Amino acid sequence: MNISSKDLKQVVVFQHATDEDLNLILKNSITRSMEEGGFFFLQGDEAIHLYILTSGQVKLMQSNPNGQQVNLRTIYPWQMFGALGAVRTDGAAYPASAQTLEDCTALAIPSLFLRSMLETRPYIAFDLMTLMTSYIQEMQARYRELATERVEQRVANALIRLAGQSGIKTEKEAGIELSLSRQDVAEMTGTTLYTVSRLLSDWERKGFIKTGRERIAIINPHELVRIADGQV
Amino acid sequence: MNISSKDLKQVVVFQHATDEDLNLILKNSITRSMEEGGFFFLQGDEAIHLYILTSGQVKLMQSNPNGQQVNLRTIYPWQMFGALGAVRTDGAAYPASAQTLEDCTALAIPSLFLRSMLETRPYIAFDLMTLMTSYIQEMQARYRELATERVEQRVANALIRLAGQSGIKTEKEAGIELSLSRQDVAEMTGTTLYTVSRLLSDWERKGFIKTGRERIAIINPHELVRIADGQV
DNA sequence: CTTTTTATTTGCGCTAGCGCAAAGAAGGAT
DNA sequence: ATCCTTCTTTGCGCTAGCGCAAATAAAAAG
Numbered sequence: 159m160n161i162s163s164k165d166l167k168q169v170v171v172f173q174h175a176t177d178e179d180l181n182l183i184l185k186n187s188i189t190r191s192m193e194e195g196g197f198f199f200l201q202g203d204e205a206i207h208l209y210i211l212t213s214g215q216v217k218l219m220q221s222n223p224n225g226q227q228v229n230l231r232t233i234y235p236w237q238m239f240g241a242l243g244a245v246r247t248d249g250a251a252y253p254a255s256a257q258t259l260e261d262c263t264a265l266a267i268p269s270l271f272l273r274s275m276l277e278t279r280p281y282i283a284f285d286l287m288t289l290m291t292s293y294i295q296e297m298q299a300r301y302r303e304l305a306t307e308r309v310e311q312r313v314a315n316a317l318i319r320l321a322g323q324s325g326i327k328t329e330k331e332a333g334i335e336l337s338l339s340r341q342d343v344a345e346m347t348g349t350t351l352y353t354v355s356r357l358l359s360d361w362e363r364k365g366f367i368k369t370g371r372e373r374i375a376i377i378n379p380h381e382l383v384r385i386a387d388g389q390v
Numbered sequence: 391m392n393i394s395s396k397d398l399k400q401v402v403v404f405q406h407a408t409d410e411d412l413n414l415i416l417k418n419s420i421t422r423s424m425e426e427g428g429f430f431f432l433q434g435d436e437a438i439h440l441y442i443l444t445s446g447q448v449k450l451m452q453s454n455p456n457g458q459q460v461n462l463r464t465i466y467p468w469q470m471f472g473a474l475g476a477v478r479t480d481g482a483a484y485p486a487s488a489q490t491l492e493d494c495t496a497l498a499i500p501s502l503f504l505r506s507m508l509e510t511r512p513y514i515a516f517d518l519m520t521l522m523t524s525y526i527q528e529m530q531a532r533y534r535e536l537a538t539e540r541v542e543q544r545v546a547n548a549l550i551r552l553a554g555q556s557g558i559k560t561e562k563e564a565g566i567e568l569s570l571s572r573q574d575v576a577e578m579t580g581t582t583l584y585t586v587s588r589l590l591s592d593w594e595r596k597g598f599i600k601t602g603r604e605r606i607a608i609i610n611p612h613e614l615v616r617i618a619d620g621q622v
Numbered sequence: 623c624t625t626t627t628t629a630t631t632t633g634c635g636c637t638a639g640c641g642c643a644a645a646g647a648a649g650g651a652t
Numbered sequence: 653a654t655c656c657t658t659c660t661t662t663g664c665g666c667t668a669g670c671g672c673a674a675a676t677a678a679a680a681a682g
Contacts, residue, residue, distance in 0.1 A: 220530055224620065226538040230530055242523045245516070253527045276516060283515045284477070284508060290522040291474045295485045297529035298452055298462055304536045305580030306458040309639070339659065348537030353639060355661060371648050371659060388456065541669070571629065585669060587631060603629055603678055 161189070161212060161265060168236045169210055171289055174281040183275070187267045198240070198256040198264060205243020205250045207266040211235050214262030219345065220254045229345040230254055230297075234323070241286065244269040244276070304348050307388070312347040313357055314386040317367075321376055333368065333375040343374075393421070393444060393497060400468045401442055403521055406513040415507070419499045430472065430488040430496060437475020437482045439498040443467050446494030451577065452486045461577040462486055462529075466555070473518065476501040476508070536580050539620070544579040545589055546618040549599075553608055565600065565607040575606075 163180035166172050172180060189212075192198055198209055201220060211233050218239060221227040233239045233256075243250045244267075276283045303312055321334045340351040340358070347354070358374065361367045366382060368375040376382065395412035398404050404412060421444075424430055430441055433452060443465050450471060453459040465471045465488075475482045476499075508515045535544055553566045572583040572590070579586070590606065593599045598614060600607040608614065 220534045222534060222538050224538075228534045228537045230533070242526065245519045245523045247520070253530055276519070277512050280509050280512050280515060283512060283519065287477045287508075287515065287519055287522065288479070290519065290526060291477045293526050294474065294522060294529065297526065297533060298485055301462070301529060301533050301536065302452045302454055302460045304533065305460045306454050306456075340661095341659085350640060351660085352641065352662085355659095356639095359661070369660090572631095573629085582670060583630085584632085584671065587629095588669095591631070601630090 165212070165236075166210070166265075169238060171238055171241075171282065171285045174285060175279070179275065179279060179282070183267060183272075184265075186271045187265050189263060190266050191263045192258045192261070194258055194260050194262075196258050196262075198258070198262075199252050201253065201255040202251050205240060205246070205252045206269055208238060208240040208244050208269055208272060209256070210238055210265040210267070212263045212265055215259040216256050216262060216264075217259055217342075218254045218256055227345060228348065229342065232259070232323070238289070241272075241289075244272045309347065309349045309353055310357055311386050311388055313343060313349070313354060314382045316343060316346045317374065317376060318379065318382055318386060321379065333377040334379065336374045336376070337372055338374070339372045397444070397468075398442070398497075401470060403470055403473075403514065403517045406517060407511070411507065411511060411514070415499060415504075416497075418503045419497050421495060422498050423495045424490045424493070426490055426492050426494075428490050428494075430490070430494075431484050433485065433487040434483050437472060437478070437484045438501055440470060440472045440476045440501055440504060441488070442470055442497040442499070444495045444497055447491040448488050448494060448496075449491055449574075450486045450488055459577060460580065461574065464491070464555075470521070473504075473521075476504045541579065541581045541585055542589055543618050543620055545575060545581070545586060546614045548575060548578045549606065549608060550611065550614055550618060553611065565609040566611070568606045568608070569604055570606070571604045 161184065163177050163184060166175075166180045166183065172183070175183075190198065190209075192214075198216065199205075199207075213235055216233040216239060218230045218233065219227045220230055239256055240252060243252060276286065303315060307315070317336065320336050320338070340354045343354045344351045358367065358369050361382075362369050364381075366376075366378045368377060393416065395409050395416060398407075398412045398415065404415070407415075422430065422441075424446075430448065431437075431439075445467055448465040448471060450462045450465065451459045452462055463471075471488055472484060475484060508518065535547060539547070549568065552568050552570070572586045575586045576583045590599065590601050593614075594601050596613070598608075598610045600609060
């Protein structure tokens with residue numbers, strides 16, 4: 159796939175960039191393809207590139223020294239990832255790993271190059287800052303959730319959030335379709351796949367959702383919202 | 391207290407600001423005093439100012455709809471807080487509350503004014519971005535910690551982190567002194583004051599720390615690191 | 623010095639959620 | 653069609669951690 163400057167315009171951080179800026183970015187970047195299950199980078203790697211996903215899905219995850227991992231975020235096309243390294247002046251490392259969930263292509267922009275652009279183009283820096291503030295807020299909210307809410311609330315919340323992100327409103331009778339495994343949900347909510355499985359089975363019995371292998375269909379979002387709010 | 395531009399230079403975000411910039415900031419800002427227990431702002435308030443703490447200590451915390459709260463961070467003099475609103479263009483709200491732990495004074499900078507500075511002074515924007523990336527990384531790490539580590543590891547980690555921040559190396563025989571309540575520690579680590587109390591009592595029996603009312607002295611940091619690493 | 627307030631400790635019972643293990647279900651590959 | 657891999661379900665026992673309640677300790681107020 160050949161990426162044009164017009165394509166790049168849909169990247170939130172580049173929404174105010176000029177065509178000249180965008181072409182400069184394209185000229186200095188390379189395209190990387192990655193098959194399903196591969197890693198664009200590993201936690202701890204030196205952050206020499208940041209990426210714009212152009213097709214596929216990528217999950218950002220962090221693991222602790224024992225190898226247990228948490229999902230921080232799923233990246234969809236035209237979203238940026240691995241950007242933290244572009245800002246830190248020292249030879250910074252990626253704080254998370256980026257693994258593809260399907261075959262992917264991404265534009266790899268050298269961190270140093272983007273940094274030079276940020277220093278001279280305040281409008282790009284500003285949009286990147288806006289993105290960062292929303293990350294901070296989301297992480298703070300999720301942190302609070304993990305600290306104060308029970309597992310069923312967190313799982314319900316995660317499903318609601320995912321349904322909102324995917325945005326696919328196939329709300330006929332099939333409900334809102336999500337494709338992820340119990341393990342994925344567990345890693346997003348700080349619990350175990352067993353507990354997730356038990357919860358989903360329960361909700362299916364009650365008719366709130368329908369489940370399948372790596373598939374969750376939300377039939378009754380309203381009930382999930384009630385659970386998420388703790389009105390058990 | 392009268393603040394000079396020289397004072398402002400110790401603020402990380404203003405380290406590359408010119409004297410002219412700093413004086414402009416001072417001219418557009420006001421000083422606010424707040425007695426112990428008061429709030430500079432509440433979660434949900436419109437974010438019309440950001441603050442530079444000039445004396446005292448402030449804790450940033452977030453509460454869920456049921457009123458349970460978590461501590462996000464403690465602010466020390468010459469650190470900035472409430473900055474997220476300066477970036478968001480809409481009439482944004484503070485995502486957290488800022489409560490003083492002692493009598494405090496702070497410089498209140500209008501968000502709109504700082505925003506105008508950011509738009510024209512890339513070096514300030516860049517330093518703010520650097521600060522934001524460190525926040526994101528810290529929140530991600532704490533999130534992972536909360537999701538994957540047991541309570542004793544999290545509490546040990548919190549003490550280590552606090553000891554590092556306060557930086558007071560009174561490492562004679564008294565150890566590193568921290569002044570916070572069991573409740574504070576609980577809110578920092580997503581647990582309850584009972585559990586924190588039991589843990590601290592246990593560690594005191596083992597001689598790793600000494601405790602008192604709103605006081606924790608770390609005698610043997612090395613043991614805490616072992617606990618934090620999960621080598622129980 | 624006495625009273626009041628606020629912080630801490632600890633016993634006790636309880637349950638939410640963990641995690642092994644083993645069986646089932648759904649695809650994919652050959 | 654058959655095998656193999658991967659994902660899911662569920663029984664079962666267990667324990668980490670919660671949270672009430674009551675006692676104690678330390679500081680603050682009077």
